[in-house]
Amino acid sequence: MNFWEYLGEHHRQLLTDAGRHAAVVLACTAAATVLGVLVGVAVHRSAWAGALATTATATLSAVPALAVIGLLVPAVGLGVPPTVIALTLLGLVPVARNAVVGLRGVDPALVDAAEGIGMSRPARLVRVELPLAWPAVLTGIRVATRTLMGVAALAACVSGPGLGNPIFRGIASPDSADALGQVLAGTLGIVVLALLFDAAYVLAGRLTVPGGIRA
16 A cells, blocks of 8 residues: 555544644643743743753753653553653753743843833833743744654654654554555654644744844
8 A cells, every 4th residue: 555545544543643743742832831931030040040950951851752751651651641741841941941041141231221110020020031032932942842743753652642653553564554654644744743833933933023133
């Protein structure tokens, strides 16, 4: 069976897998974004705390994604739980790093000016610092999403959801008539999803980044 025949016969299942793949990546990216920005806000003013956070995220990023997933299985079992936890942790790395860089890159004069007109510290953070740091944070989110698209495929080895399942089925049965179609369909599906997500981030950047600070 060639690729197009396989695609025609299994398109419904592939669309289901693609939807689950996109959903888990989106959910984990959102969770990683919230946690990463909170980490950035908490540590960017302190040199030692920032260094500690940078070291911790660098250490986590050095661990292979499959190892992270595998280490979670004894604690939380198979399926969705290890997938979600692993993806969130791995997505946290670039978001937190870029949040720290973005917040530290805000011109202190602007913060002082906001303080001078009576803004409270939370107001300065929300209305001045985070908007100016947003381009860096958005870059971190894009990097995280690209990473998680591939890692989510690896989650199929622990019964996780997504397009990794047809890929692993094809690899596990190389002599099967469907093997090539399964691998190609899963792989191309991930590529298409990654391109769609990236295009969405480009649009989000144009809509949310002020023109005066847009690169």
